[in-house]
Amino acid sequence: DTSGSSDDGESLTLHVHAAASLAEPFDEIGAMFEQQHPGVEVAVNYAGSSTLVEQILQGAPADVFASANTANMDKLVDAGRTASAPVDMATNTLEIAVPAGNPAGVASLEDLADPEVALVVCAPEVPCGAATRTVQEAAGLELAPVSEEQSVTDVLNKVTSGQADAGLVYTTDVRRGGDAVEGISFPEAQHAVNLYPISTVEGAAQPELGQEFVDLVTSPEGQQVLAAHGFGGP
Amino acid sequence: MTLHLHADVPSRGVDLRLQVPDGGTLALVGPNGAGKSTVLSLVAGTLRDGHSRVELAGQLLTGPGAWVPPHARRVTTLSQDPVLFPHLTARANIAFALRARGVSRARARGEAARWLDELELSALADRRPRQLSGGQAQRVAIARALAAAPQLLLLDEPMAALDIDVAAALREQLRHYLAGRTAVIVTHDVLDALTLADSLAVLEGGRIVEQGAAAELLTRPRSAFTARFAGLNLLTGRWDAGAVVLEDGSRLPAAGAHPADASVHAAFRPAAVRPVADGGLRRTVRSLLPHGDLVRVRTEDLAADLSGQQVAAHALRPGAPVRLAVPREDVATYRA
Amino acid sequence: MTLHLHADVPSRGVDLRLQVPDGGTLALVGPNGAGKSTVLSLVAGTLRDGHSRVELAGQLLTGPGAWVPPHARRVTTLSQDPVLFPHLTARANIAFALRARGVSRARARGEAARWLDELELSALADRRPRQLSGGQAQRVAIARALAAAPQLLLLDEPMAALDIDVAAALREQLRHYLAGRTAVIVTHDVLDALTLADSLAVLEGGRIVEQGAAAELLTRPRSAFTARFAGLNLLTGRWDAGAVVLEDGSRLPAAGAHPADASVHAAFRPAAVRPVADGGLRRTVRSLLPHGDLVRVRTEDLAADLSGQQVAAHALRPGAPVRLAVPREDVATYRA
Amino acid sequence: MSSLPRWVLVPALLGGGLVLLPLLAVALQVPWGRFGTLITSDSSLAALRLSLLTAGVSTLLCVLLGVPMSLLLARARVPGLPLLRALVLIPLVLPPVVGGIALLYTFGRQGLLGRTLELLGVQIAFSTTAVILAQTFVAMPFLVISLEGALRTAGTRYERAAASLGARPSRVLLQVTLPLVLPALASGTVLSFARALGEFGATITFAGSLQGTTRTLPLEIYLQRESDPDAAVALSFLLMLVAVLVIAVARRR
Amino acid sequence: MSSLPRWVLVPALLGGGLVLLPLLAVALQVPWGRFGTLITSDSSLAALRLSLLTAGVSTLLCVLLGVPMSLLLARARVPGLPLLRALVLIPLVLPPVVGGIALLYTFGRQGLLGRTLELLGVQIAFSTTAVILAQTFVAMPFLVISLEGALRTAGTRYERAAASLGARPSRVLLQVTLPLVLPALASGTVLSFARALGEFGATITFAGSLQGTTRTLPLEIYLQRESDPDAAVALSFLLMLVAVLVIAVARRR
Numbered sequence A: 001d002t003s004g005s006s007d008d009g010e011s012l013t014l015h016v017h018a019a020a021s022l023a024e025p026f027d028e029i030g031a032m033f034e035q036q037h038p039g040v041e042v043a044v045n046y047a048g049s050s051t052l053v054e055q056i057l058q059g060a061p062a063d064v065f066a067s068a069n070t071a072n073m074d075k076l077v078d079a080g081r082t083a084s085a086p087v088d089m090a091t092n093t094l095e096i097a098v099p100a101g102n103p104a105g106v107a108s109l110e111d112l113a114d115p116e117v118a119l120v121v122c123a124p125e126v127p128c129g130a131a132t133r134t135v136q137e138a139a140g141l142e143l144a145p146v147s148e149e150q151s152v153t154d155v156l157n158k159v160t161s162g163q164a165d166a167g168l169v170y171t172t173d174v175r176r177g178g179d180a181v182e183g184i185s186f187p188e189a190q191h192a193v194n195l196y197p198i199s200t201v202e203g204a205a206q207p208e209l210g211q212e213f214v215d216l217v218t219s220p221e222g223q224q225v226l227a228a229h230g231f232g233g234p
Numbered sequence B, C: 001m002t003l004h005l006h007a008d009v010p011s012r013g014v015d016l017r018l019q020v021p022d023g024g025t026l027a028l029v030g031p032n033g034a035g036k037s038t039v040l041s042l043v044a045g046t047l048r049d050g051h052s053r054v055e056l057a058g059q060l061l062t063g064p065g066a067w068v069p070p071h072a073r074r075v076t077t078l079s080q081d082p083v084l085f086p087h088l089t090a091r092a093n094i095a096f097a098l099r100a101r102g103v104s105r106a107r108a109r110g111e112a113a114r115w116l117d118e119l120e121l122s123a124l125a126d127r128r129p130r131q132l133s134g135g136q137a138q139r140v141a142i143a144r145a146l147a148a149a150p151q152l153l154l155l156d157e158p159m160a161a162l163d164i165d166v167a168a169a170l171r172e173q174l175r176h177y178l179a180g181r182t183a184v185i186v187t188h189d190v191l192d193a194l195t196l197a198d199s200l201a202v203l204e205g206g207r208i209v210e211q212g213a214a215a216e217l218l219t220r221p222r223s224a225f226t227a228r229f230a231g232l233n234l235l236t237g238r239w240d241a242g243a244v245v246l247e248d249g250s251r252l253p254a255a256g257a258h259p260a261d262a263s264v265h266a267a268f269r270p271a272a273v274r275p276v277a278d279g280g281l282r283r284t285v286r287s288l289l290p291h292g293d294l295v296r297v298r299t300e301d302l303a304a305d306l307s308g309q310q311v312a313a314h315a316l317r318p319g320a321p322v323r324l325a326v327p328r329e330d331v332a333t334y335r336a
Numbered sequence D, E: 001m002s003s004l005p006r007w008v009l010v011p012a013l014l015g016g017g018l019v020l021l022p023l024l025a026v027a028l029q030v031p032w033g034r035f036g037t038l039i040t041s042d043s044s045l046a047a048l049r050l051s052l053l054t055a056g057v058s059t060l061l062c063v064l065l066g067v068p069m070s071l072l073l074a075r076a077r078v079p080g081l082p083l084l085r086a087l088v089l090i091p092l093v094l095p096p097v098v099g100g101i102a103l104l105y106t107f108g109r110q111g112l113l114g115r116t117l118e119l120l121g122v123q124i125a126f127s128t129t130a131v132i133l134a135q136t137f138v139a140m141p142f143l144v145i146s147l148e149g150a151l152r153t154a155g156t157r158y159e160r161a162a163a164s165l166g167a168r169p170s171r172v173l174l175q176v177t178l179p180l181v182l183p184a185l186a187s188g189t190v191l192s193f194a195r196a197l198g199e200f201g202a203t204i205t206f207a208g209s210l211q212g213t214t215r216t217l218p219l220e221i222y223l224q225r226e227s228d229p230d231a232a233v234a235l236s237f238l239l240m241l242v243a244v245l246v247i248a249v250a251r252r253r
């Protein structure tokens, strides 16, 4: 049985749908949860938050949904598929990512307006792009990016591969990029703090376990893991 | 297993009726496009066009409200191309036909071996078609067709792609196997018609222009095509006291007895024609071509096979006038 | 434009030398697999195997250190399949050959029209190959080949795929065009050899077994293949006072004058053979086949064209003994 | 001897370079020292195992369903066949993500068939079955395009000969038609397998990405890019290697 | 008449359903009332325009480079040809994202050729050129696979006849070989165009996404899914429509 939705008591699978940016902390929290609940397997489906909402609405087995923004969590709420009120579990703020060595010599947000700098940002249609727009307006800057990507991951990849001189990504992404990127924080980032809500899903196969997973994430233990990967507190 | 056919395919301008008695072999001859292939496709069931009717051994195969698919007709076609299945050995090709009619695997193997033996193919049993010569492949195709035990065999120029020697040998074998089997053969070769068929139908423009016993038709042709096919000269005129009076008034002495003024055909072999100094038929030489050890001289409407000496003595060359005579006893006449 | 060829292709067991003088036409005959195609491919430049040498009009086309690609050889092949370009009209097919040798577009159009006219194809100028009959297509192919103005024309069974009538007409046209052109023709048809070629080479097993003037070779064949190809009976024996003494001791009276005991060939037409009650050569009938208006009777080694009366009078049927005689003057003899 | 004009080499080499250089570039990026370790990690092995299993089953489905489709497209004479052929080939050119959306609309819980299937207790989306469906959807046209062309080229003369010998249609199909197009069938099968193995967009959209259940090798590569780019490159190279082997085997005659 | 056994219909219809139902499902989801508005928005039109332009140029490149490659693969007689053919066909089966990574490693600013190109003042990253390169990379094998098969099937007898008439290789190629395989060339060209039009993964990985410069229709569809799913479905349907038309034209004989 690969669907994992069996409740024959032998082994239970908890289906967690989490935004791709949560991959590393959630892998760790999942392992912790499995340790605390012998016989339970945590299966995390990582993808863009909007894809996850769509998949849950189309019938993907789901116990927990962790979104990278409130807009997508709201979609699930509006569809009546949340089992409890969503809880904010983390925040994330924008940071400038530059390739190792900072070849374009970027030092501040203003430098990104330089037409010589190949800047990559998220498209306004996706959450990180909305945040970028807010920051840009707060700083009164006119940025001319060479690309407006679908996801923050695509932005990060353009920077790590050296295609772009700079990109606007979340703090956690700079950390994920490892040695290939350097992060430059800037004060305007505080104008666009991104909230990560988490909720159990209506119609879940494991409602109690789901709630326990949400509780673990919001517990000090879980928060510590998130912080270790660069996330801010709610 | 008598075949009754009414071929009526307006799209190809074919409208004719044919019949082949049980055990008989009918040769279909005629120029390209005369409708020979149409007839074969109708009988084989690969053509369903028009308002045709095919009845074999009392069963309506094609007709109003009737349609027996090709595989259920028990009509097998053997064509110029042996169409041996390239992925099967000679033996397996023959066994295929046996298996197709329900013979068990074990018996099919034995029977295939018998057929291979019969056609002197045993040494080639395990060869694939591409390892066979044209004649060998065609022999396998014959064995395979016969192994299918068809009620009617269709032969579509079966020897056209073979070397002369091979064709002659195969013709003999076919003659043996066609005896007693009902068959239709389409051919461009008079030898096929004479060797293999009892009756002959000459097709032109989708119609039958001559029909009858093969030997009779080919010795007493009535159309220019049949005469050319049979290798004979054919003239037509009125009978007048031991001679045929042609359209231009010239007289061709001939054997036969007919009422005066009767319209008659005169047929004679090119080898019987000789050039003469006086009398004879006045013609103009069109071409000279070697013909075996003789020279075939063609005029407007006649062919003559002459020796080199004759050609030289009468100074025959294209454009030259010539007078041609035929011994009376070599000119067969019959009512037109 | 003399052709000198040394074909040496060990992988196909071919090793022979040939020569065609300027303006001459050589016929290559022989059983399947004798090496005829290998010779043509070597000359055309589509085969580069072995240690062969091809020299045309003084230029080394294939040889040690020399290799002229096919398109630069000015050697054009005309085969059984006309290989007309299917996307071009008859006119454009001919114009292609002209354009290929650098003729301007305007002149090519005019010259193509001339060729179409010459071969009576003008009415078909704008047809595509699939709208042409076999004979028409082959005439376009001839026009196209001639329009290429090759130094050497290779003909690979050019009439093999045509109806008898069409083949005969085309043979005449080819004869006209080959006069004065250097050409090699591969054929299975004695008519082609006699009509089109001045010299003849008989190939067997990759070697030349007979070679000489076509007319001479075909009236005085020296091999069984050549005799069969020429349609003659061939016997070999010792000369003894106006007769050929065969191996079994029987005597065949024959024309000629040779030293006593000389080894000689005797050749005679099947039509010259007649059955006799006494004497003659003792043979057994193998098969009877209609042959024009006669019957071709085959024995172990002889063929006889007899009338129906003769067959009936001597009760000839497969297996029956027969005594065959030939008028002395019809038996040509020559030193073996 | 080839009789191609020599200038043909220039664009041919340019084109070859355009395709081959990127493959070489990936090979150069592979961290060869860690290659073995990277491709034998738990998640890599799970992905490889799942990929081979699903691609195998998908290929089987492609053959079982695609061969009859090819036969109909090549042999049947009904009006509208060109349109049908075009429709069947769409997955070949559709962005796989759109293909995944289309599959969701069909087999998803609220999809065309999904509701009925749900009532019957069958859950397809986000299961290994969904991966197989997605792969079959994108890979089938490769089989059809290979086989249909071969069936047309082979023509019907052997089939007509077999029927003339009295063989029923099933016998003709199994003993004549299919053996004759075996090379094309083999080649189409292998192309389908390779395409199924490389399938990404439709899978992630329709089946999700769950280790051991729906996370095939391409999805694992995509995920690894985030955390361990070296592993992603190593797995990409592995995938390319399998694809080359598989195509080389398929196209050899 | 078709002589297929009747049971062939069952799997054929199942397979047809598997491919056709999802297409139907998308059609049913299209918000027909707003269809016109959705596909004529600024961003949709910019994406459509860019897609047609880049797919057109890519197709031209596929023909210019792919025809010579097909000729070499079909006619040249050198050892290792099956391997070369397999390598050239890889993009057919490679997950496009991996293709994009491979292109990055080659033409990226720090790639194999990218550094040299950068020194020469050629900037490929984030340009329309990058989109065209990505599309050409993934679409070329479609042209090669169509044309090479046709060239093999057509054989060399017309070419040999043309050479025998004295035609030089270039004349043979342009006036005999190519006209003879014109149907396959047309079909391969149209398949390439369709594939280029649907290209997504390699483009987003290699070229980025900027309205009017690199954001083609598939990227626009993907982006619209985030903000306006109705628009995404409408654009998907438009893309399918173009693909069907294009393939139907290509495969009609």
Ligand SMILES: [Mg+2]
Pocket (backbone or CB within 6 Å): B023, B024, B025, B178, B179, B180, B181, B182, B183
């Ligand atoms: Mg009979």
Ligand SMILES: [Mg+2]
Pocket (backbone or CB within 6 Å): B032, B033, B036, B037
């Ligand atoms: Mg015919």
Ligand SMILES: [Mg+2]
Pocket (backbone or CB within 6 Å): C023, C024, C025, C178, C179, C180, C181, C182, C183
């Ligand atoms: Mg001459």
